[in-house]
Amino acid sequence: MKYNFDEIIDRKNNYSAKYDELKLKFGKDDLIPMWVADMDFKTAQPIIDAIKDRVEQGIYGYTSRPNSYYESVSEWLNKRHGWDADSKWMIHSPGVVPTLSILVKEFTEPGDKIIIQDPVYYPFFDVVRNNGRELVLNTLKLVDGNYVMDYEGLEEAAKAGAKMLILCNPHNPVGRVWTREELVKLGDICLKYGVRVISDEIHSDLIYKNNKHIPFAMISEEFCKNTITCVAPSKTFNLAGLQASLVIFPIKEEREKFDNILGALDIKRNSPFSVVATEAAYRHGEEWLEQLLEYLEANIDYIYDYCKLNIPNIKPNKPQGTYLVWFDCRELGMNSEELSKFMIEEVGVAMDDGFWFGSMGEGYVRMNIACPRSIIEQALERLKTAIEKL
Ligand SMILES: Cc1ncc(COP(=O)(O)O)c(C=O)c1O
Known part of the structure; x- marks a missing residue:
């Protein structure tokens, strides 16, 4: 078509x-x-058709999620990015920004230092500050018109006791698709000093010729265990209003903790439309x-x-x-x-x-x-x- x-x-x-x-x-x-x-x-069109079918039923009650929902995400990540992320590692969440806020609040302590790399998507500032954590800016460097990470700055911040880094991979607003080499350097510093990485990969399907998105957690077993990844069909397929995203936790206890928090807030469910739209997007949207x-x-x-x-x-x-x-x-x-x-x-x-x-x-x-x-x-x-x- x-x-x-x-x-x-x-x-x-x-x-x-x-x-x-x-x-x-x-x-x-x-x-x-x-x-x-x-x-x-x-x-x-397959997404519109899936939503239309759902609308036609005329009943929009509480909605469950089939296993195939998560499997469609897992298969997509494997096919598009070569990441074999287990569908059992995934939790549905109503959005990436609320997820970031919950992760900051529940996986760090008040006053902890959290690194972001500005210029960056502005809610990153808010999720740190509004949760009473200390914002540490590791500003990107502009070298010959190209934005690069400041590894010295990063090492200093990590050494000074930062507990978490929110990575924008790819990076909004400067449009960088970080290379494996760049991500490895960042990840090694984070591992060395015990800095937890949250990788926001919401833009990861919007990649242009001659560039390749590298899921941060895919780089190595150690990186994987140190990373919580956020992905979503919302930017890729223009579904932001449906409020559906996924959080990928390789560590079982952390996954359960997050799931319990969503349960306590009673925000665990998809809407009847996001459940069918997400699966249709990942299965038929390519x-x-x-x-x-x-x-x-x-x-x-x-x-x-x-x-x-x-x-x-x-x-x-x-x-x-x-x-x-x-x-x-x-x-x-x-x-x-x-x-x-x-x-x-x-x-x-x-x-x-x-x-x-x-x-x-x-x-x-x-x-x-x-x-x-x-x-x-x-x-x-x-x-x-x-x-x-x-
Ligand atoms: C890097 C990044 N993360 C998250 C979001 C928003 O995610 P959500 O609508 O799922 O909260 C955006 C939207 O532009 C974004 O650019």
């Missing part, structure tokens, strides 16, 4: 956070929404995903070429993974507040401000490019016109 990613789907007035919360978030609603990370594309990746990559190339030719003072990175493009706008010479105002008032595009991701993000914006090409063309035209007026 050939999917049409050029189709414009009107998402306004449909309780879409990306569209209907523009005014709340940016103070205006006539902006092109390229912020929060969901896609303006319909998901794969054809759609392959076409999506091709489309996204062409969007990225378009952006890159357009900026080079028309607005050379704006420098987008070429992400190796994720549908998020990180734009370096520092040559505009604006501070964070001015840049944010400029994008809203003058350009008319709603993007994530770079500083939300940490202070290294000042002077940057993050554009969500998972939308029809025509929307990207409009947004870039607006950017060009506004810059010409400066």
Whole structure:
């Protein structure tokens, strides 16, 4: 089946956070929404069909999970990434961010130091701080336009007693797909000093040509035992609103502890829709995903070429993974507040401000490019016109 990613789907007035919360978030609603990370594309037809079948039954009671649910995830991870993760290691959870928060709260002590590598997905800051843990920033380094990890900084933080590291693999917002070598270096330091690794791999299926996602826990037996991994069909198949993710615990006691916590909160179940959508995605969504990746990559190339030719003072990175493009706008010479105002008032595009991701993000914006090409063309035209007026 050939999917049409050029189709414009009107998402306004449909309780879409990306569209209907523009005014709340940016103070205006006539902006092109390229912020929060969901896609303006319909998901794969087998997923829509599975949900439709479920809707047609007309009964949406408490829902159980068949073993095949977890098996579909396990088979997917093996097929796409070569990771033979046992389906018995997996626990369903309503989302990656709530999972991170529970892991921080239940697997560390108040006041413990937790490392994150900024600029990074901003809820990482919140899950540490809001649980009363000490945030330790091991800021990425920008070397010849490429973001790399600061291993010296990491070793120092680990030596100083950090208990946990939240790894973003691949990395939002800078789009790095970490190589095996990079992950091994990080993992060795964590093992040496007893730092637990939480690997957020929500973007792991959105990988572009010549890059390979390496599940962190797959690298070695020791890494596996030291890691709790989060995966989800939500970014890959545009299912974020269904609130389903998976947490992979190789250690039985930890898995049971997490399961009990979800049980105590009574949030153990899938919705009737997420259970069928997840399995349909992992079993039948690959054809759609392959076409999506091709489309996204062409969007990225378009952006890159357009900026080079028309607005050379704006420098987008070429992400190796994720549908998020990180734009370096520092040559505009604006501070964070001015840049944010400029994008809203003058350009008319709603993007994530770079500083939300940490202070290294000042002077940057993050554009969500998972939308029809025509929307990207409009947004870039607006950017060009506004810059010409400066
Ligand atoms: C790295 C990362 N983790 C987690 C999430 C959100 O996960 P969830 O919606 O399952 O809480 C996002 C969303 O953009 C993300 O980029």
